[in-house]
Amino acid sequence: MIETYFGADQLGSPRAMVAALLIGLAFGFVLERAGFGSSRKLAGIFYFKDMTVLKVMFTAVITAMLGLSYAFALGWVSPDQVYALPTVYRAQVLGGLLFGLGFVMSGWCPGTGAVGAASGKLDAMVFLFGAVIGSVGFNELFGALRAMGLLPAAHESGVVGEPAEPQVAFGLPRTLFALIFTLIAVGAFHAAEWIERRTAGGGSQRGGPVLKAVSIAMVVFAVALFLIPAPAPSAAGAAGPSLGDLLQSIESAEDHLEPEELADRLMSGEPDLVVVDVRSPAEYAAFHLRGAIRVALPDLPAALESHKNRGVIVLYSNGMTHPAQARDALALLGFRNVYLLTDGLDGFVERCLKPVSLRNEPLSPQQAAKVRAWRAFFLGGSQPGPAPSPPPPPPEAAATAAAKAADRIPALVDPQWLAPRLNDPNVKIIDVRAQPKYNASHIPGAISLNPESVRGVVDGVPSMLLPADMLARHLSNMGIRPTDSVVIVHGNSPDDAELGNGLRDATLVGMALERVGHRTWSVLDGGFWRWASEGRPVTAELPKIQPVPYPVPSQPDAFTVDARFVAQRIGDPSTVILDVRPAEYYRGEKSDEARAGHIPGAVNRPFKQDLGQGEQFKPLDELEKAYQALIPSKSTLVIVHCRTGHQATQTFFLLRRLLGYAQVKWYDGGWTQWAAQSDLPVAK
Amino acid sequence: MNDKTKSSPTGNDDQPAAYWNPYAAGVLLGATLLASFLILGAGLGASAGPARLGAFLEQCVLPDHVAQSDYFGAWVEPGKSLLSYYLVFMFGGVFVGGLLSAVLARRIQPGVERGKAFGAGPRLTLALLGGVLVGFASRMANGCTSGQALSGGAMLLNGSLVFMVCVFAGGYAAAWFFRRQWHD
Numbered sequence: 001m002i003e004t005y006f007g008a009d010q011l012g013s014p015r016a017m018v019a020a021l022l023i024g025l026a027f028g029f030v031l032e033r034a035g036f037g038s039s040r041k042l043a044g045i046f047y048f049k050d051m052t053v054l055k056v057m058f059t060a061v062i063t064a065m066l067g068l069s070y071a072f073a074l075g076w077v078s079p080d081q082v083y084a085l086p087t088v089y090r091a092q093v094l095g096g097l098l099f100g101l102g103f104v105m106s107g108w109c110p111g112t113g114a115v116g117a118a119s120g121k122l123d124a125m126v127f128l129f130g131a132v133i134g135s136v137g138f139n140e141l142f143g144a145l146r147a148m149g150l151l152p153a154a155h156e157s158g159v160v161g162e163p164a165e166p167q168v169a170f171g172l173p174r175t176l177f178a179l180i181f182t183l184i185a186v187g188a189f190h191a192a193e194w195i196e197r198r199t200a201g202g203g204s205q206r207g208g209p210v211l212k213a214v215s216i217a218m219v220v221f222a223v224a225l226f227l228i229p230a231p232a233p234s235a236a237g238a239a240g241p242s243l244g245d246l247l248q249s250i251e252s253a254e255d256h257l258e259p260e261e262l263a264d265r266l267m268s269g270e271p272d273l274v275v276v277d278v279r280s281p282a283e284y285a286a287f288h289l290r291g292a293i294r295v296a297l298p299d300l301p302a303a304l305e306s307h308k309n310r311g312v313i314v315l316y317s318n319g320m321t322h323p324a325q326a327r328d329a330l331a332l333l334g335f336r337n338v339y340l341l342t343d344g345l346d347g348f349v350e351r352c353l354k355p356v357s358l359r360n361e362p363l364s365p366q367q368a369a370k371v372r373a374w375r376a377f378f379l380g381g382s383q384p385g386p387a388p389s390p391p392p393p394p395p396e397a398a399a400t401a402a403a404k405a406a407d408r409i410p411a412l413v414d415p416q417w418l419a420p421r422l423n424d425p426n427v428k429i430i431d432v433r434a435q436p437k438y439n440a441s442h443i444p445g446a447i448s449l450n451p452e453s454v455r456g457v458v459d460g461v462p463s464m465l466l467p468a469d470m471l472a473r474h475l476s477n478m479g480i481r482p483t484d485s486v487v488i489v490h491g492n493s494p495d496d497a498e499l500g501n502g503l504r505d506a507t508l509v510g511m512a513l514e515r516v517g518h519r520t521w522s523v524l525d526g527g528f529w530r531w532a533s534e535g536r537p538v539t540a541e542l543p544k545i546q547p548v549p550y551p552v553p554s555q556p557d558a559f560t561v562d563a564r565f566v567a568q569r570i571g572d573p574s575t576v577i578l579d580v581r582p583a584e585y586y587r588g589e590k591s592d593e594a595r596a597g598h599i600p601g602a603v604n605r606p607f608k609q610d611l612g613q614g615e616q617f618k619p620l621d622e623l624e625k626a627y628q629a630l631i632p633s634k635s636t637l638v639i640v641h642c643r644t645g646h647q648a649t650q651t652f653f654l655l656r657r658l659l660g661y662a663q664v665k666w667y668d669g670g671w672t673q674w675a676a677q678s679d680l681p682v683a684k
Numbered sequence: 685m686n687d688k689t690k691s692s693p694t695g696n697d698d699q700p701a702a703y704w705n706p707y708a709a710g711v712l713l714g715a716t717l718l719a720s721f722l723i724l725g726a727g728l729g730a731s732a733g734p735a736r737l738g739a740f741l742e743q744c745v746l747p748d749h750v751a752q753s754d755y756f757g758a759w760v761e762p763g764k765s766l767l768s769y770y771l772v773f774m775f776g777g778v779f780v781g782g783l784l785s786a787v788l789a790r791r792i793q794p795g796v797e798r799g800k801a802f803g804a805g806p807r808l809t810l811a812l813l814g815g816v817l818v819g820f821a822s823r824m825a826n827g828c829t830s831g832q833a834l835s836g837g838a839m840l841l842n843g844s845l846v847f848m849v850c851v852f853a854g855g856y857a858a859a860w861f862f863r864r865q866w867h868d
Contacts, residue, residue: 002722004721004722004723004724004725004726005723005724005725005726005770006724006725006726007725011724011725011726011770012768012769012770016724016770017768017770017773018773019723019724019770020724020770020771020773020774020777021773021774021776021777022777023716023719023720023723023724023728023774023777024728024773024774024775024776024777024778024780024781025777025778025780025781025784026712026716026719026777026781027713027716027720027728027774027777027778027781027830028777028778028779028780028781028782028783028784028785029781029782029784029785030704030709030712030713030716030781030785031713031778031781031782032781032782032785032786032789032791033703033704033709033785033789034703034704034706034709034710034713035703035706037782037785037786037791038797039797039811040797040798040799040866043862043866045855046855046856046859047859047863047866052703052706055706055707055710056706056707056709056710056713057710057713057829057833057834058710059706059707059709059710059711059713059714060710060711060713060714060717060834060838061714061833061834061837061838062714062838063710063711063713063714063715063717063718064714064715064717064718064721064834064835064838065837065838065839065840067714067715067718067721068718068721068838068839071718071721071722076722077721077722081725082721082725082726082839083725083726083727084836084839084841085826085827085831085832085835085836085839085841085843085844086826086843087841087842087843088826088843089842089843089846091824091825091826092825092826092832092843092844092846092847092850093846093847093850094821094824094825095821095822095823095824095825095826095847095850096821096825096832096846096847096848096849096850096851096853096854097821097850097851097853097854098817098820098821098824098854099817099818099821099822099825099828099829099847099850099851099854100850100851100852100853100854100855100856100857100858101814101817101821101854101855101857101858102813102814102815102816102817102818102819102820102821103814103818103829103851103854103855104814104854104855104856104858104859104862105810105811105813105814105817105858105862106810106811106812106813106814106815106817106818107797107811107814107865108811108814108815108818109730109818109828109829109830110730110731110733110734110775110818110819110822110828110829110830111728111730111778111828111829111830112829113730113815114730114733114775114778114779114782115778115779115781115782115785115786116782116797117779117782118779118780118782118783118786119782119783119786119791119792119793120786120792120793120794120795121793121794121795121796121797122794122795122796122804122808123796123797123798123807123808123811124797124811126808126811126812126815127811127812127814127815127818128734128815129812129815130811130812130813130814130815130816130817130818130819131731131734131735131815131816131818131819131822132734132735132737132738132741132819133738133815133816133819134815134816134817134818134819134820134821134822134823135731135734135735135737135738135739135819135820135822135823136738136739136741136742137816137819137820138735138755138819138820138823138824139738139739139742139750139753139754139755139756139823140753142753142754142755143754145824146754151824166839166841166843167841167842167843168839168840168841168842169840169842170842170845174840177840178840181840189707208705210705210707210708211707214707214708214710214711
């Protein structure tokens with residue numbers, strides 16, 4: 001793939017200037033040799049006496065057009081590496097007519113004028129002087145022209161008002177338009193030759209064999225363009241994009257969310273997911289993604305301020321262009337958690353909502369079931385009418401809490417947030433500190449839970465998060481309902497260095513909630529110690545608990561991965577394996593297992609490095625930067641693991657809920673399992 | 685018209701070299717344009733040269749005015765000359781390339797190009813007025829025959845193709861009024 005100076009944002013660099021100078025040199029040389037240092041020759045086209053302008057220009061356009069088409073089709077260069085002038089019809093029509101008038105008056109245009117001046121033509125020098133004056137005149141009249149409506153607000157760069165964009169090939173497929181254009185050109189060449197034969201003063205530059213060769217070559221190349229297979233829609237292909245393509249999309253910082261993933265996350269009622277429809281109110285009223293809110297483009301920054309860098313914001317329109325611009329604008333305002341829905345609503349409908357019976361490709365029974373579930377969720381039930389108010393609640397009992405958009409629970413809550421909610425029956429507090437400490441004093445209403453009780457031996461591997469049905473029973477015994485917001489409270493004062501009861505205990509219990517599909521949970525920032533040190537109420541009284549049924553989710557969670565999954569991604573540049581154990585364990589200097597070291601290619605980021613004082617996270621800005629250095633983009637697949645899965649839950653929580661990484665997976669088995677399987681590779 | 689060598693300035697024996705076959709010249713011009721796309725990531729451009737020069741000259745006289753103006757103002761960057769722009773360099777390259785070719789082809793022909801029956805003064809007046817219009821229109825359309833018609837056309841940009849058609853529409857519509865300047 002070619003990276004151009006424009007693509008690298010280096011058009012202003014000295015090297016680009018030199019390149020431009022050399023290209024200009026060739027340009028000027030060819031213009032002169034074609035005869036364009038003569039105004040009489042240039043003007044000849046307007047009197048049908050000398051059609052050289054048409055022949056040279058049209059040949060050049062077709063040559064470059066075919067060359068560029070091949071470069072795009074064969075993947076030598078991606079279209080976004082080449083600057084395309086915005087289409088602003090009004091300016092281009094008026095400008096074109098005026099330009100034509102000036103051209104025929106003077107017999108010059110800017111490029112040929114330079115060549116004419118170089119050839120000593122006084123009229124060319126005077127012409128260029130006029131062009132300088134005309135440019136200054138335009139600057140002086142620019143405001144007035146806009147006020148008169150002769151120029152659209154978005155002239156040139158499209159910064160102001162409605163964005164101006166390049167439009168290509170009048171909506172026809174590029175190959176078809178290229179062929180038509182080529183045929184028109186070849187026709188025009190022969191017409192020009194005929195015209196010159198008729199007019200006595202005719203051009204002395206007959207095409208002859210060159211014309212024949214050029215015509216044939218052009219048509220052959222234009223036709224052959226159809227034979228190049230369209231580049232595989234790699235980014236969109238669900239099957240398995242090549243590594244190169246993935247890298248490319250990561251490098252170009254396209255933070256996209258695939259429709260399938262968004263569908264799943266919307267259905268699960270993820271609390272920190274905000275889906276924004278940026279289309280018109282009428283389009284929104286006609287159909288929108290269930291759970292999406294509508295916000296007009298100009299209102300986005302204000303409307304999303306409270307979600308800035310919290311959770312995940314997904315923008316969609318019918319296609320990709322408008323959300324991409326909105327995303328860029330939000331990025332300038334410091335939003336780092338904005339994603340685009342790949343291929344927009346159109347892509348979503350095509351990939352998630354298209355009925356199984358209408359699909360060309362065969363679907364596995366699981367995929368078909370998934371599509372039916374999506375269709376039931378997103379198409380079932382009546383869409384609300386013109387009132388674009390809060391999204392309708394999802395049907396699953398487990399997800400209804402998420403629908404309380406007004407009261408979405410942040411990932412980290414302050415004592416200040418929790419204090420007024422102590423008597424809220426929809427807010428439950430889980431205290432994960434050691435039993436004696438809990439018994440001595442706890443936040444009123446808090447339920448004690450030993451974090452080790454959510455783990456056990458699963459399939460022979462110790463310390464694995466228990467299956468969903470067992471976790472659901474725990475919750476049910478604790479009287480927690482699927483609709484409750486859960487606040488998890490850990491312990492440890494800043495000077496209490498003893499092991500356990502840290503932030504990672506809270507996040508481990510949070511993981512258990514995630515597994516049963518309970519997304520409305522948060523961690524009390526600073527834990528019990530901060531609560532108590534602020535002088536907030538505590539008690540030794542045990543709460544009265546009324547067991548309630550807690551449904552068991554029908555599907556396994558989407559974030560836990562096994563050793564096989566991890567092994568397959570070793571060496572995959574689009575995946576980051578994050579080992580959060582202490583550095584000496586990573587380096588293999590210490591080990592509690594049969595084998596020491598780490599998973600080949602894994603990156604070490606000890607979980608303790610994310611903590612500041614008192615089992616609280618360091619400032620998020622600092623962590624954001626630290627992880628930016630480790631993970632290429634927010635949509636990169638990240639696998640976190642530690643020894644038993646415990647410490648990694650803290651990093652998982654940080655990346656997923658606080659820093660907005662979209663694809664974070666958890667290898668629960670961790671080093672305990674990896675080291676015990678001698679067929680898995682180890683690096684030191 | 686390569687045989688019109690009435691003013692062979694470089695000596696009677698030295699006939700200027702013949703022009704290239706127009707289609708061959710077109711292929712080479714297209715190759716240059718393609719190189720520009722693939723190296724710079726942008727097409728050819730000529731009108732930005734005079735425009736930048738105009739902005740630069742105006743800035744020498746009225747720096748504050750230029751910095752505050754709607755159009756040129758967007759080009760002003762602190763610590764950077766208005767002439768420090770890749771298309772200014774390209775314009776310089778066109779001049780030098782043209783000069784090189786004209787010298788090698790013995791085609792340096794100082795004078796005012798016009799029909800014998802037309803005065804040099806009126807011809808220069810038309811060249812000046814046409815230049816003013818071309819300079820103005822190039823800014824309006826955001827490009828000239830190089831940037832819009834050639835480069836935009838090769839990218840199949842709708843706006844550029846429309847521009848190309850309008851240039852010839854405007855030219856042919858007005859051609860009759862300016863025909864006399866070429867009458868011998």
